[in-house]
Amino acid sequence: MAAESEKKQVLEMIQADGADEGCVTFVLHDEDHTLGNSLRYMIMKNVEVDFCGYTITHPSESKINFRIQTRGGVAATEPLRRGLNELTDVCQHVLNTFQVRRNYFPTVNHNSSTSGVVAAVMSKKVDSDSMIFLTIKLLSVHGPEL
Amino acid sequence: MAASRKNVDEIRNRVILGEFGVRNVHSTDFPGNYPGHDDTWNMWKFQKNFRIDMMHLDESTMEFDMVGIDAAIANAFRRILLAEVPTMAIEKVFIYNNTSIVQDEVLAHRLGLIPIKADPRLFEYRNTEAEGSEIDTIQLQLKIKCSRNPKASKESSDPRELYLNHMVYSRDITWVPIGNQADVFADSVIRPVHDDILIAQLRPGHELDIVMHCVKGIGKDHAKFSPVATASYRLLPEITLLEPVEGEKAERLKRCFSPGVIALQDVNGTKAAKVVNSRMDTCSREVIRHDDLKNLVKLGRVRDHFIFTVESTGILAPDVLFTEAVKVLMSKCQRFLSELDATEME
Numbered sequence: 001m002a003a004e005s006e007k008k009q010v011l012e013m014i015q016a017d018g019a020d021e022g023c024v025t026f027v028l029h030d031e032d033h034t035l036g037n038s039l040r041y042m043i044m045k046n047v048e049v050d051f052c053g054y055t056i057t058h059p060s061e062s063k064i065n066f067r068i069q070t071r072g073g074v075a076a077t078e079p080l081r082r083g084l085n086e087l088t089d090v091c092q093h094v095l096n097t098f099q100v101r102r103n104y105f106p107t108v109n110h111n112s113s114t115s116g117v118v119a120a121v122m123s124k125k126v127d128s129d130s131m132i133f134l135t136i137k138l139l140s141v142h143g144p145e146l
Numbered sequence: 147m148a149a150s151r152k153n154v155d156e157i158r159n160r161v162i163l164g165e166f167g168v169r170n171v172h173s174t175d176f177p178g179n180y181p182g183h184d185d186t187w188n189m190w191k192f193q194k195n196f197r198i199d200m201m202h203l204d205e206s207t208m209e210f211d212m213v214g215i216d217a218a219i220a221n222a223f224r225r226i227l228l229a230e231v232p233t234m235a236i237e238k239v240f241i242y243n244n245t246s247i248v249q250d251e252v253l254a255h256r257l258g259l260i261p262i263k264a265d266p267r268l269f270e271y272r273n274t275e276a277e278g279s280e281i282d283t284i285q286l287q288l289k290i291k292c293s294r295n296p297k298a299s300k301e302s303s304d305p306r307e308l309y310l311n312h313m314v315y316s317r318d319i320t321w322v323p324i325g326n327q328a329d330v331f332a333d334s335v336i337r338p339v340h341d342d343i344l345i346a347q348l349r350p351g352h353e354l355d356i357v358m359h360c361v362k363g364i365g366k367d368h369a370k371f372s373p374v375a376t377a378s379y380r381l382l383p384e385i386t387l388l389e390p391v392e393g394e395k396a397e398r399l400k401r402c403f404s405p406g407v408i409a410l411q412d413v414n415g416t417k418a419a420k421v422v423n424s425r426m427d428t429c430s431r432e433v434i435r436h437d438d439l440k441n442l443v444k445l446g447r448v449r450d451h452f453i454f455t456v457e458s459t460g461i462l463a464p465d466v467l468f469t470e471a472v473k474v475l476m477s478k479c480q481r482f483l484s485e486l487d488a489t490e491m492e
Contacts, residue, residue, distance in 0.1 A: 010482070028482065034221075034229075086187055094219075
């Protein structure tokens, strides 16, 4: 579990003999399609990348082989690093958008039909910043937009 | 040129449900694939197009729309919700006495699957060798004995009247705080989420004396750690009428789809079909069985419009689960970024 993985290797870089550093297979330990496919998507969006793909070596091994080939002599670690950073930024934006939407969603109270936003204020622990946001939203439209 | 441009947009943005199969399934929006399209990653463009609409939220279920993101990332969130958001579950069962007819190992398995209401964010993962402590272990106890009910009437044959404690429910599990846990969790007592899960049935003289240890874990390791009953998404269906459908055909078209998808409008005395809410459709593709109707409609799904449904087991609220899932994906990225930095230092 978590304690073991500290001893275990996290990332390996495998290069063929004589190959330049633009063609590298990274071995990501303890990962699967979850990170593999989302990271592949982000890296394939990069123009410097000629090829990007991954395989799960065997169902009983918890690691993936993640291959990157670049154009124009760029080191393969660069698109990997950029992909990881961009994926982090995407997650951060998803998280922020989600939290804003959730904070002013009218929470349904099962035994009464009180005003949704008021119920949301009462039932959720809202920090002071989003509370201000909430009151502003009270003046405008509340509820999902279609 | 204009026609092919439209065609390219369809390939890029829609999944087509055809008569003989589903077309344009894969994402193809990568640089170099389409002349005239700039498909390189652009954060500003992503932020402009991305939106989330909350549709439903209560203590146990949530439905929301996530628009403007690729399936690779949406699927990562779904997979993390199922298998990588941690919860607390019973992992070790010490059976001091079990004279019921349920075998020890079956009983232990049943106990493991009971959702325990405890915030996993307040605990650490337990080291495999180490003894449990207050930061990584919750101790629970189940001590119950069945006996005859002295007040039962002679003629009765109802076990509910004849015996005391003959049904063991999850509510009979009690929490035994370790260390400072009683103070830390004073306002949120640790207990099973549901009180009425039947664990075993006893008869007079049968007895259970069990101590359990809950630890933090993830669904990848064992399904009992999974925080969701289900987490899934579907793409928004899109139904386009290619030409006006009227009269009897309109009636039949309406019946081909789920209720509420097609409405009939009165146009100059005849009934004309109109798509009013394609979101309701189950995409059964029934319309393809009608030879005279199948060429009048186009069935598709919007590639980047995900309708997420999250159903929690009740340990954490579904909205909390989703935020935790996003954080898990971020920490995965950070793990490899710091590893990259470390190898470069060498």
